[in-house]
Amino acid sequence: MLLGKEKMPEYSDSLVKRTFAVFLNEFKAPQYRKSMEKDRRVEDLLLIFFSSATKELQKGKAPGDDNWKLMVDRHVALFIRLVSSTLKDHDWVRDRPELSNRLQTMEKKLLMHDQDLATESQRNGGAGGSTIEVEVPRSYEVKDMPLVLVVSRIFNISYSQVQSDINNNKAVWTEKAALQDLKTYQTYLSLNTKKTLNSEDFDLEDAYETWKKSEIPDLSQMMLAIIQSNPELAKSTPGGSLPQFKPSGGPTSDSSSYSDMSRKMSDQSESGSSYVIDQPVDMSALNLRDEPLRGSGDDDSSYVFIPPDPRAFYRAILKEALTYDLHNQELQPAEATTETPSTKILSKLSAEILNEIALRWRIPHFSRLIIFLDVIKEKYQHQEIDLDTLDAAFNYVKEPPADKKVNRMSHIGAALFDRTKWTVADYALNQHILSSLHDALLRELFELMLLCFDTKAPPLGPIMYVLNNHIYDDPLFSQSPEDLDRFSEQLRDSLRHRASEVYRELLAKNIPDTKEEWEFYHVIQLGKAVVKLAERIQKRYRKNPEIMGYANLAII
Numbered sequence: 001m002l003l004g005k006e007k008m009p010e011y012s013d014s015l016v017k018r019t020f021a022v023f024l025n026e027f028k029a030p031q032y033r034k035s036m037e038k039d040r041r042v043e044d045l046l047l048i049f050f051s052s053a054t055k056e057l058q059k060g061k062a063p064g065d066d067n068w069k070l071m072v073d074r075h076v077a078l079f080i081r082l083v084s085s086t087l088k089d090h091d092w093v094r095d096r097p098e099l100s101n102r103l104q105t106m107e108k109k110l111l112m113h114d115q116d117l118a119t120e121s122q123r124n125g126g127a128g129g130s131t132i133e134v135e136v137p138r139s140y141e142v143k144d145m146p147l148v149l150v151v152s153r154i155f156n157i158s159y160s161q162v163q164s165d166i167n168n169n170k171a172v173w174t175e176k177a178a179l180q181d182l183k184t185y186q187t188y189l190s191l192n193t194k195k196t197l198n199s200e201d202f203d204l205e206d207a208y209e210t211w212k213k214s215e216i217p218d219l220s221q222m223m224l225a226i227i228q229s230n231p232e233l234a235k236s237t238p239g240g241s242l243p244q245f246k247p248s249g250g251p252t253s254d255s256s257s258y259s260d261m262s263r264k265m266s267d268q269s270e271s272g273s274s275y276v277i278d279q280p281v282d283m284s285a286l287n288l289r290d291e292p293l294r295g296s297g298d299d300d301s302s303y304v305f306i307p308p309d310p311r312a313f314y315r316a317i318l319k320e321a322l323t324y325d326l327h328n329q330e331l332q333p334a335e336a337t338t339e340t341p342s343t344k345i346l347s348k349l350s351a352e353i354l355n356e357i358a359l360r361w362r363i364p365h366f367s368r369l370i371i372f373l374d375v376i377k378e379k380y381q382h383q384e385i386d387l388d389t390l391d392a393a394f395n396y397v398k399e400p401p402a403d404k405k406v407n408r409m410s411h412i413g414a415a416l417f418d419r420t421k422w423t424v425a426d427y428a429l430n431q432h433i434l435s436s437l438h439d440a441l442l443r444e445l446f447e448l449m450l451l452c453f454d455t456k457a458p459p460l461g462p463i464m465y466v467l468n469n470h471i472y473d474d475p476l477f478s479q480s481p482e483d484l485d486r487f488s489e490q491l492r493d494s495l496r497h498r499a500s501e502v503y504r505e506l507l508a509k510n511i512p513d514t515k516e517e518w519e520f521y522h523v524i525q526l527g528k529a530v531v532k533l534a535e536r537i538q539k540r541y542r543k544n545p546e547i548m549g550y551a552n553l554a555i556i
Contacts, residue, residue, distance in 0.1 A: 001082070008085070010078060019053045019075045026052045042083060042099060046106075049079045077110035140170055147356060150349045154317075154324045175230040177304040178360075179223060184302055185362060186219050195302075196362070197423060207421040211364060222360075310361035311371065317357060319375045321350040326385065345389070345396055369397045370426045370433070377433045381440050387462050390437075394470040419476070427476070434477045441467055442487055449491060452537060453502045460541070506530060 001011045001020055010016070026032065026048055036044055053075045057068045084103045087093050093100045142148050142163045152162045166173075188195040189212065202208040227233050307313040325347045346354070358368050376393040379385045385393075419427060441463055451457045471477055510526040512518060 006082070008081075011082070016075060016078060019056050020079070022056045023049045023052045023079070042103070045083070046076065046080070050076055073110040077107045080107045080110070140166055142166065146349070147353050150353050154321050154350065172304060175226050176233060179226045179233060181303045181305050182219055182223050182226075185306065189215060189219075197364075201423045201425065203424055203427070204420060210421050215362065218359075306361050310363055311367065314354075314357060314361060314363050314368070315371050315375060318354055318371060319378075321354060322346060322375055322379070323384075325350050326389075345392055364423070366422050367426050370430050373397050373433050374429060377437050380437065387466060391462070391466050391470070394466070431476050431478060434471055434474055435479065438467070438471050438477065438479060441471065446491060446494070450494060450498050452495075452541070453498065453533065457540065502533070503530070506533070
């Protein structure tokens, strides 16, 4: 382009050429070239260009003049367009279709105010080369906060009360407080204190290191997202305290370089998270100790947004959300598939608010699943959910909905179902859940089995399916064979007793009370009644001829 070989007309502008020239000088620096040759990530290129374009385009502008920020977006869009064109020219799109789609999406977002950079007459709907910058003020109205509305419905709090809470606390509930929360958490994490998970919470040191490794990039991504949502924070926070873009040895953008561009690079609706930014971060710059920790010592008031006991608070909110959804959703069983369970559990909005809470309170993915199952266990024990919902909950835990963030971060995905990577508390809680549900299911099975002589006895297949597929097949289930044998013996004795009662009922129905009235016909009728009952039981339980090691027909 600088040599005039690029034929697309939008690259002939002198200011565009100057921006690209500055980028080229930055890119040719040894530290950048070495990093690019090693990682080969397009995001690194974009960030280098964004940083250099920001510094170049803001030169000579007054401190309060932000009009240059839209120009940064346009120039970055041109850079993305050039990358896309290069991919097409070399026929590389077929090898990386997802990259091509992502680049196109980024370009469209960056050109929200200017869809055509090539022809001035076609810009802005024919308004010429001028642009109109509209600054949308931040809203503190509940009606503009979808997730706040979800919370108000779940906890049955009036709109006016929620609005009053926000108005009274908006001076405290700020981006700066959120950023400080993360910095405080990061400091506690680096000091291996008990204010975060630590090595004592894991059975294996490798498990702790895996979890900690996943925390560091998450924290830096969230901090960057907060800075991008409020660039003023970058001016009030020392540069060395903020996570820097790779490569660490090169220049980084100063406080004024945090414009809307980076925020647009993160597609919230597609990522499933409000803070995920698909870009590398220099972890060596995460020494976030420029401000003293509030509430030193054992005082748990050092956070504004993170509660003293995140797991307990998360469980309480999950329980309320689940109760609300179960009472308000139409839980109509549908045919189960590998992708969709037969019963809905949580609504989309409830799942979203729970995900946002867990991300900000730093609750691991595996902990969320175990806490979810613990709430399900409690509701089943209290007969608030049926067996189908219990089965659907187990399927949800075993095959949770696809999480693009987890897929991108393979070390988290691996830890999700590798129980050696879990905390000791989660491991023990999972065992307790299985044991408690096993006892509850056996009690229910016991009661159902005693109804097997009834004309319309309930089926045993569903409960046996849950026992076999979700309890007995789980390696964490630790019930001893002796305990199961003891249950089988109790079941056998109870069934024999119930069979005796049923036989006496048939005897009273078919045999007269006095011997003088007895005839051989009565004996024949009694035999037919017993055979009919036996055939009905055999037909009913032909798919389950043996329950808990006991043959049903042996009771007759």
